[in-house]
């Protein structure tokens with residue numbers, strides 16, 4: 001059966017790269033005794049794919065992984081078993097079975113929400129001011145560097161929601177394969193509108209969740225409720 | 227229960243692979259720093275990926291952490307990108323688990339696995355803000371202790387270490403820790419502790435000893451300094467575990483997140499080797515050959531796979547085919563693990579019908595290669611080095627393998643062995659050619675899966691302490707390159723040259739390794755000099771800077787002519803003579819003479835040669851007696 005796992009990636013594992021996380025899960029499944037499905041060939045491997053890469057140094061309370069396991073296993077028990085042998089910072093939040101023909105998490109992602117915490121040296125009124133200024137602009141142009149060239153992009157329409165409270169800027173951003181913007185880019189824009197020099201160490205970022213079109217959290221998309 | 231990171235996000239985001247430094251791996255051990263009596267930082271002086279591949283470190287880590295009063299944490303060298311930042315910002319080297327500075331620990335244990343890591347030792351002491359010289363350390367400074375195979379000759383590092391643990395780590399660490407604790411409780415000083423430690427078997431405190439030299443630079447005498455006369459032992463007995471089943475084995479090894487070079491579970495089936503190749507240091511210092519019992523291995527294989535979830539298990543030893551219950555073990559592993567999709571990897575197998583049969587079960591024949599290590603190109607030279615493998619063995623093994631579908635062969639040799647002539651060098655090419663021809667003779671055209679691919683690799687012979695060749699000179703780098711050139715030309719002259727790839731090691735690195743391997747304590751000055759001039763990560767080809775070494779050597783009174791290119795006199799006092807490896811120098815001399823007479827010595831299974839290692843009261847010496 002095909003399943004979707006929602007998990008956290010918090011301290012101290014926020015610096016793990018994509019392949020590191022993959023190896024972690026592969027071994028976590030093994031330790032937890034989960035019966036996985038394997039690819040064919042002399043070196044069979046587990047089939048898994050992640051919804052959306054997360055930048056190094058960003059924590060997340062809502063990451064997703066799709067994979068195939070042998071039928072007839074209790075998903076609630078798998079969750080418990082995995083959490084028993086997991087590593088600090090990785091916690092399985094939910095495991096759900098996917099319907100036949102479900103869209104891959106990777107292809108379904110349309111939005112991502114984040115909390116960007118701004119360091120306490122900056123007064124919260126100031127942060128609020130910057131957030132409001134951003135909401136009130138019609139457009140906000142940034143230079144987006146791709147491998148080959150630089151391109152002007154208006155990020156304002158890519159920000160679906162944005163609010164600030166107690167130095168935390170909460171935002172929902174486009175995260176599809178075509179239209180997308182990084183949380184850090186939006187944070188930079190808010191800093192710019194506050195008139196404060198942006199530096200990476202002035203913020204910490206946490207991804208909250210991923211959504212499909214219609215703001216359906218991925219854990220509810222095409223999943224079979226138990 | 228994470229720790230507050232020693233490095234801020236700003237730094238972690240600006241360096242390569244930050245997860246090398248953040249800890250928190252599965253099976254790493256967290257304790258309350260206020261609840262332990264001893265904090266031990268266990269360090270592998272190279273990059274995380276290399277150090278985490280090392281079984282010995284995992285053994286000591288789990289063994290020390292077994293005790294509630296000790297918290298052992300891990301430390302690795304810091305890659306130059308971060309090193310520079312930490313120096314600039316005055317951030318001291320820290321241990322991974324607690325992220326606390328190493329300088330606040332009780333012990334810093336550094337495992338010395340290869341000589342080319344010596345500059346890294348200085349680099350990490352410096353980064354840890356620990357005085358580089360043991361003599362400058364005060365009562366509350368960390369005790370720096372060295373261990374690992376390079377302690378076979380610790381002298382080139384003598385000034386930098388408070389003590390060395392000579393031999394296998396499983397025997398006296400607990401005793402040493404107890405002495406430390408007791409000394410601390412009564413408010414004893416650093417020197418008092420060192421003196422007590424110096425009387426623990428296997429512990430060598432270099433500052434209590436001194437060497438006096440002859441005019442020509444050789445050692446006239448070596449022993450305790452006057453004030454320590456009678457208070458410390460004259461000879462340090464190398465530590466050897468008599469029964470491997472009775473020692474600690476890590477059943478819950480730390481699983482690195484950043485991919486280690488050896489990213490798999492490791493099962494040490496045996497320690498030591500019965501074969502006695504005359505160039506091989508491990509073959510002497512790990513005598514006698516000791517096995518782990520079949521029951522032990524079955525039990526631990528299961529534990530380790532269950533506790534790690536690794537998808538590969540590697541059997542290690544110096545020569546796995548010599549494990550007496552190899553067939554039973556493989557049978558068990560294949561049955562136990564095949565349904566769990568755990569691969570078994572089998573380095574260091576002798577190629578014969580039996581091993582080929584096993585390999586074909588656990589490996590993809592088309593992708594894997596056959597490995598032979600004849601080490602020398604002619605039977606004459608193989609007799610000199612006591613390498614018990616003949617041309618027939620290799621050809622027969624290859625022929626069987628070709629029938630089984632293999633078409634990749636790897637061959638390992640050494641150049642510059644004692645008594646080597648041009649004929650011996652050319653012999654390597656000829657042997658490779660014979661294998662290639664054999665392939666085309668054995669496998670009919672329609673069954674061939676492409677050309678045969680033979681890879682010939684040569685390293686340069688480096689005489690090591692505690693081997694019958696410890697008196698031998700090395701060649702100049704140019705001479706090594708001429709030898710490699712001759713071999714290359716010979717290969718290129720042969721019919722099947724296009725099926726044979728040849729690569730050789732760097733001759734300059736070999737010469738420096740030779741210097742460090744057999745140096746005395748005066749070589750420490752060279753290491754310090756070259757470190758101060760910016761050398762580190764010498765084990766990494768891109769980082770090794772020969773010119774820096776040569777400049778440092780030129781500034782020192784004795785150079786390569788003395789340490790590397792000179793034939794030592796059989797009666798000369800060697801810097802490592804104060805270590806009792808269990809195998810007396812007399813045995814080495816006898817073996818040396820037999821080598822020059824081209825006479826072989828039977829392996830320990832065929833016939834005991836009375837090497838002396840039976841004093842350790844274990845292993846092969848007691849298995850086939852009577």
Ligand code: SF4
Nearest residue numbers: 830834835836837847
């Ligand atoms: S005493 Fe004999 S059996 Fe034991 S290691 Fe030496 S040669 Fe081998």
